[in-house]
Amino acid sequence: MSYIIKTNQLTKSYMGKEVVTNVNMKVKKGEIYGFLGPNGAGKTTIMKMLTNLVKPTSGEIEIFGEKLTNTSYEVLKRLGSIIEYPAFYDRLTARENLELHCEYMGYYDKKAIDQALDLVKLTNIEDKPVKDFSLGMKQRLGIARAIITKPELLILDEPINGMDPVGIKELRKLFQMLCREYGMTLLISSHILGEIEQIADTIGVISDGKLIKEVPMSEIQEQNTEYLELAVHDVKKALYVLEEVLKFTNFKVVEEGRFRIYEAGISQEDISKTLILNGVMIEELSKKNHSLEDYFLTIINGGGISA
Template sequence: MSILLRTNKLSKSFKGKEVVSEVSMTIKKGEIYGFLGPNGAGKTTIMRMLTGLIQPTKGSIELFGSMMNRNASELMKRMGSIIEYPIFYDHLSAHKNLELHCEYMGCYEPKAISEALQLAGLSQTGNKPVKAFSLGMKQRLGIARAISTKPELLILDEPVNGMDPVGIRELRGLFTMLSKEYGMTLLISSHILQEIDLLADTIGVIHNGKLIEEVTMEQVRSEHADYIEVITTDGRLAAFVLEDKLGIVNFKMMEDHTLRVYDPRMTAAELARSLVLNDIGIESLTRKSISLEEHFVKWIQGGSDNG
């Protein structure tokens, strides 16, 4: 898979304070790249640099095989984006807003506009002015505008803001379809970790302006993908049985009575039998998977510890 976007030590300072520090990220053609980080971590600032809204203080951006500072205007035509809250001509309809956008971008196609509105779930809005749209509808219109020019790269900053659960699910399906069927590459930031978990091929984690992790979701899922969580009447005795009698060291005490066993050789049935034979009561025993949220917290805490 070829590289579509690459940054090299990308940095940005405002009034002498560095808010993005030497970020080197790589996005491959056709993938969905999930951008994770706490509020204020630098996600939006990076996206604004990638879309040419602000200039980096240091570092470089390579896009579609070209350095962005050499022919940025031409590269922008191959990109669609929503950065922060989308702004429209409120007195105009959705269709008219997209017409003006496409004319500005130099790629006016009436069919593409209608298709974009249909994909975003806005084909029935007619002449209704945008000022009468709900927050969720405006977010959909922002997505329709971003895809109306059929971009090769789609950059979406918190695209499911203001959406209800049904709308979020519909947009998830849309983003997957754009990647798989249209061949678009997507960079999506979101604070809803479950959505990134369900969507992304690769994730980048940013904290305090630094990229602290860049990893494929396949790698994330392969690392201790499954574990057995057991709640017992005596957690300390259960830990002793695991380590001393069963030779299991790959486990973690979560609370006084809760343990997580990560050893792939241990079955739930064997664990239950061993605990019962040692007079340890079991309140619950379930097999679970480590969520992206748990990985995210681990990365952020590690990033904090490392400064």
């Protein structure tokens, strides 16, 4: 197995407090790795260590098979990144900012700037200074800067912050294209689990500075269990009908007024008819599957996936 990123017991402390603890992370070449965790879990700190912006307290990082050190200049040339909020020279245009970046990187492909701006769909902004950009436009420019040198590895910290639904969809397609057609490896953190679910090959879940799960997305999808979700006003009456009239045993109350029913071989029509005949008003009855969000919340709360 070829890994672009490997960490060994990676740990970071600030003022004696560990914010990242013994993280052993593996990102395979040519995949999209979705990095998930609550705010403050340690995602950004790990990404800063991977890009040499922050030094580990202990542990090791390997990128492209080489140990990351203070002098890993050639290794760092092979990656692009957005960490936290992308910063620019606000009085310069997008093109001028990218020209400076290419000069800094020693990258002199004259077509690269147009290609990068086109890929992120940042057009008709030739004379507009970056200070007049919206948050979403700055985010697009940050991604353009990260991909302009056609890196082998992209590290993107919350890259769809500030994007509208159309922009999120466009970037989703871009990330998939960069991975499949350009052969880039992507490490992406996001709090929008539905987006990660659609593009990631592997999921890493971090909580309180500890990597608690690393799992292929296909494995999560295989564990998906189909169920019916029922929402009602009268919980006690619905509970009586499910248990005593329909004789269901495989269901649970997930929140006040909402049930998940896992009984096999029963139709929505039969459940609906029985509830109504017994005086239970139905707000919602729909077929659903466990999602990445369900998986994530279960893992964070310390359990396994179950019906």
